[in-house]
Amino acid sequence: MNFLVVNPWIYDFAAYDFWLKPLGLLYISEVLTYLGHSVTFIDLLNRHDDDLISKYPPKDKKYGTGKFYNEGVEKPDILKNIPRKFKRYGLPLKLFESKLEAIKKQNKVDAILVGITLTYWYYGGEKTIEILRNFFPSTPIFLGGIYSTLYTKHAEDNFSKFGVNISPGTGMSPLKTVLEVLNEDTIKLDNFNWFEEIDLTYDFYASYLTYVVLVSSVGCPFHCTYCVTPKMWKFQYRSIDKIINNIEYVLKKRPYVKDIVFFDDAFLLRKDIKELLKYLSKFDVRYHLPNGIHARRVDDEIALLLKKANFKTIKLGYESYDFNIQKGTGFKVTNNDLVKAVTCLKNAGFDMNDVYAYVLVNLPSQNKNDVIQAVDFCHSLGIKVNLNEFTPIPGTVEYEELVKKNAISSNIDPLLLNNTIIPYWSNFGLSIADIEEVKRYTKAKYIN
């Protein structure tokens, strides 16, 4: 069959290409190819799209990150009162339409697959599907990804107007359901260890790429109260030789790629991490870990191996200064763990401009002082801070508690749970003034 796979636009108040690649859709596309189907892939967030760069050359920033092309758009009614600009990030509408026109002329599309990652990005998915439906009025469209998994009912209700099939779940079960609906054979997916067997080849991108994103593991063995990862995935890691072969494949085809990014939730927690790091050092690339890594796992040996392999961006999961919050939310880290990790990274020779700690802002149990203390603590250690505004996610303890307290409704529109706008309407957590104050405080601290 001929599949058209589309990574939708982002409609949001802010978005930046911090190495964003649609891993879920890429895996689905790789498996479809493995099963013998043909895939046409459109990534509306590809800043290096050949048709885009002739008009809007991308300005790459540090380590291949950069600004998306964007245009101001009308806010959906529910966000009308938020005093911030709303934008569509990704390829211009006309460009998307011309691509669809060309695809329609060239080949028959049997089914269309779309995936939405962050739950409050569903609006961009909706706008993307609206266009797809205009071009392909009767082609089956399937929507999967984290939004469909966590908000299945919302997705069913909201996307029924386009006749979209919602495909929730992680692993290969959603794809299996899609193929069953299309009356395709799924026997090869039975007992198929897709995470071990399937490479992310990046062959679906015809364009130049400055970086590639991989995952060496899915899931996490911790159970932090605000995080939904352990509910979606069983912790599993890919064998080292497969990871190395995958990187070899990509670099052979794209020797100019200088940055490899791991999107793992628990990169350091595999048992053979030291061996993996030794193998990774054989490639002449920079590596980045934009998702928080586990500070407790960083010892002198791991720090040295990370340095030798040429890891650059390191983000340590820290979240809060308060021991009771650390303990109450899952105990993945303590202040002593952070001190030890930073000391080891310093001793190994890491540039402290590349080492960050994630600090949560607006966790329901948190006050302004906790954020300030966490920032002061990171500053005293000589590392940078990423302030991470909290968002309640269905299936987490915080979400359920907020529903129980009537602070949020159980059928709340996910658009309202966009972390940057929660303080504009909610009566839990910090006020907008407080959040702006901690942001100003953090900025000033690092300028002085």
Ligand code: B12
């Ligand atoms: C990578 C990542 C990011 C990346 C971006 C992801 C992207 N490319 O869009 C970055 C670093 C930018 C990011 C940012 C944030 N993230 Co994040 N992120 C993740 C992470 C770790 C991995 C996602 C991933 O790539 N998984 C691997 C792929 C293989 O899995 P997948 O996408 O689910 O795809 C599978 C299935 O869903 C399915 N599938 C997918 N699409 C389709 C389509 C069809 C048709 C079918 C059939 C199947 C299918 O098949 C795939 C294979 O099984 C998840 C946690 C997790 N483990 O999921 C959190 C997660 C999505 N993030 C989360 C959060 C909280 C955030 C932040 C808000 C953190 C913060 N407070 O600042 C910020 C958002 C900032 C912003 N507004 O931009 C939350 C969810 C939030 C939400 N409301 O949606 C998650 C779940 C983690 C958590 N804390 O619980 N994140």
Ligand code: SF4
């Ligand atoms: S350690 Fe990180 S990925 Fe694991 S459960 Fe906690 S927040 Fe989620």
